[in-house]
Amino acid sequence: MTSLLIPDFDLGPHNTLAVPARSRFGAVVTDKGVLEQLVAEAEERGLPLRMLGGGSNVVLSSQFEGVTALMGIKGISVLDGTAEAALVEAGAGETWHDLVAQTVRQGLGGLENLAAIPGTVGAAPVQNIGAYGVELADRFEQLEAYDHEKRMFRVFSREDCRFAYRDSVFKAHPGRFTVVSVRLRLPRPWVPVLNYAGLSTLGAEREVSAERVFETVVAVRASKLPDWRTLPNAGSFFHNPVVPVAVADALIARHPGAPRYPAAEGFAKLSAGWLIERAGLKGHRQGPVGVSEQHALVLVNPGHGTQEDVAALARHIQAKVEAEFGVRLTPEPIFM
Known part of the structure; x- marks a missing residue:
């Protein structure tokens, strides 16, 4: 062979x-x-x-x-669905944004809030990607993955995946599973999700289509986030920290206007980007790497820095934010 x-x-x-x-x-x-x-x-x-x-x-x-x-496993197909939902299946090697664009073009709404997120379809459930009020888990039906420990292909339901904020069973067991295909459930009738900054103004329009939401998300992300093809980056570098409500209350008392979002009962979600910017690190450079001037949550690599350079910058940011706000940031990308 x-x-x-x-x-x-x-x-x-x-x-x-x-x-x-x-x-x-x-x-x-x-x-x-x-x-x-x-x-x-x-x-x-x-x-x-x-x-x-x-x-x-x-x-x-x-x-x-x-x-x-x-x-590199490719293929996108619309399967027989129901009156309540359309089922779409894609190979793990398909580009995520291309999948979103194709479903929108075919008149299938549900993924448009997740437009312009870099990466592949297979990586999306590992991270449980999310943006503008929608997570992959909200549109998930099932996936197939190879279990390297048991040497067999397995089908995972939504419950099997144990999705949480930017987390899943696949992230908890790195290297054990390889996703080969993902099946998504797109709701019928489609209802736009607009309760997020940047999209809320669309609610005033007489008719809002999935295509309109898609185009708005693409434009907003382009205006806020650097394009990795021209300025190398890995997207959002830190999780938005989820902290006890008392911690969030104390932080906002000291810094009125600090962003705060709902989380599980007894907890609140803070904005990592806001914390980094208020710590004075937006646009900060450290050797060949730095913090984006567009968005403080994005680390950039204009000087071809190494993993060690990126790790050193991440530690510096964590230390500054923790010293300033008492909150510890957790990196989102995987070091491998």
Whole structure:
């Protein structure tokens, strides 16, 4: 059997932070059979195997002594749904934004608030991506993933995934599961979600379409967030911290006007971007990396900094914010 492995694989073009990185071997997974063959070959050679989607939510090490597999399973199809919902299934290697755009073009609403989020379909449930009042979990039906521990493909229901804020069972068990396809449930009739800054003004329009919401989300994100294709970044770098209500009350008493959002009972969500900006770090540079001048929640890498450079900047931000506000920020991207 012909080897799937490509030696000395350059990962620079495969991560949106543009961190210089290489892998001892690389490969592209184009279907489930290729994935199984790759798992077997990596094991036969005694090499660790890791999966990479769009590289939009990772900070890569300079050298990985194993196999890095790029997820390339494609395909988008609309399945037989019901009067209450349309079912859409996509391969894990599809670009997330392309999936959103295609569903909107086909007159299927439900994903438009999640437009312009970088990354692949397969990575979306791992992070339980969310924006503008909608999370992937809100539109999720099921997914199929390969269980590397049990050496079998498994179907996961919404309950199986254990979705939480930017979290899932897949994130809790890094490296164990590889998502190969995702099925989404898009509601009928469609009802726009507009109760979020940037979209609320659309509610005054006589008729609001999914396409109108989609275009607005794309425009708002472009105005606030730097494009990784021109200024390397990994999107939002820190989780919005969820803290006890008493902590949020005390912080807002000291800083009136600080953003605050609902969370689980007894807790409140704060804005990580606001905390970083108020700590004086918006636009801050530290060697080859820095904090975006557009949005304080985004770390940028204009100087081709390494994983170590990014980690040092993240620690500096955490220390400053904790000293100023008593709140500890948690990084969102995975260091790997």
